[in-house]
Amino acid sequence: ETGVTQTPRHLVMGMTNKKSLKCEQHLGHNAMYWYKQSAKKPLELMFVYSLEERVENNSVPSRFSPECPNSSHLFLHLHTLQPEDSALYLCASSQEMRDMDTQYFGPGTRLTVL
Amino acid sequence: KQEVTQIPAALSVPEGENLVLNCSFTDSAIYNLQWFRQDPGKGLTSLLLIQSSQREQTSGRLNASLDKSSGRSTLYIAASQPGDSATYLCAVSSGYSTLTFGKGTMLLVSP
Numbered sequence: 001e002t003g004v005t006q007t008p009r010h011l012v013m014g015m016t017n018k019k020s021l022k023c024e025q026h027l028g029h030n031a032m033y034w035y036k037q038s039a040k041k042p043l044e045l046m047f048v049y050s051l052e053e054r055v056e057n058n059s060v061p062s063r064f065s066p067e068c069p070n071s072s073h074l075f076l077h078l079h080t081l082q083p084e085d086s087a088l089y090l091c092a093s094s095q096e097m098r099d100m101d102t103q104y105f106g107p108g109t110r111l112t113v114l
Numbered sequence: 115k116q117e118v119t120q121i122p123a124a125l126s127v128p129e130g131e132n133l134v135l136n137c138s139f140t141d142s143a144i145y146n147l148q149w150f151r152q153d154p155g156k157g158l159t160s161l162l163l164i165q166s167s168q169r170e171q172t173s174g175r176l177n178a179s180l181d182k183s184s185g186r187s188t189l190y191i192a193a194s195q196p197g198d199s200a201t202y203l204c205a206v207s208s209g210y211s212t213l214t215f216g217k218g219t220m221l222l223v224s225p
Contacts, residue, residue, distance in 0.1 A: 042214075100165070
């Protein structure tokens with residue numbers, strides 16, 4: 001148990017659907033991250049939040065919309081996705097957004113877009 | 115742009131063997147390097163974190179080394195066990211806790 005939970009664990013959606021991924025950390029951390037892991041590609045950082053403010057957005061398409069209502073919760077809202085968005089979406093947290101801080105990862109949500 | 119390469123992409127060994135996984139990065143201006151383990155259907159677990167000023171870190175049967183100037187790191191696993199079977203990921207931090215990952219090495223240790 002890493003202290004970072006993600007729901008749902010699996011999600012299948014059509015291109016016209018709207019869904020949300022949820023991440024919750026029970027570690028008292030102040031920084032949270034969304035990563036995308038596609039088949040045969042390295043993990044890609046999507047968004048970083050520190051103290052509920054977005055501090056990083058790596059050219060992610062607007063069909064992905066993050067939300068961080070408090071330091072324990074992070075959401076990724078999805079709408080009008082494409083089949084190439086099918087991937088494992090991983091959430092992580094760290095004490096602060098410092099290089100010395102280890103990131104703790106959740107189990108991921110396996111997303112399939114039909 | 116930082117790029118991280120891991121060799122080999124896959125490795126299969128019998129139980130008991132010592133093995134080495136390799137990681138290289140293109141920009142030596144890093145703050146630290148981490149090795150992670152990923153089991154199928156699960157998230158990542160941090161194994162070792164080496165700060166840029168350090169040469170190596172050890173945890174149990176794992177030893178990671180870092181040669182920052184040459185852009186290389188190795189993860190040494192001693193006396194491998196079937197439970198070590200997983201994908202091992204290398205990641206470097208170049209600032210503000212943003213990690214750049216390699217594609218990983220898939221390790222299979224057979225009994």
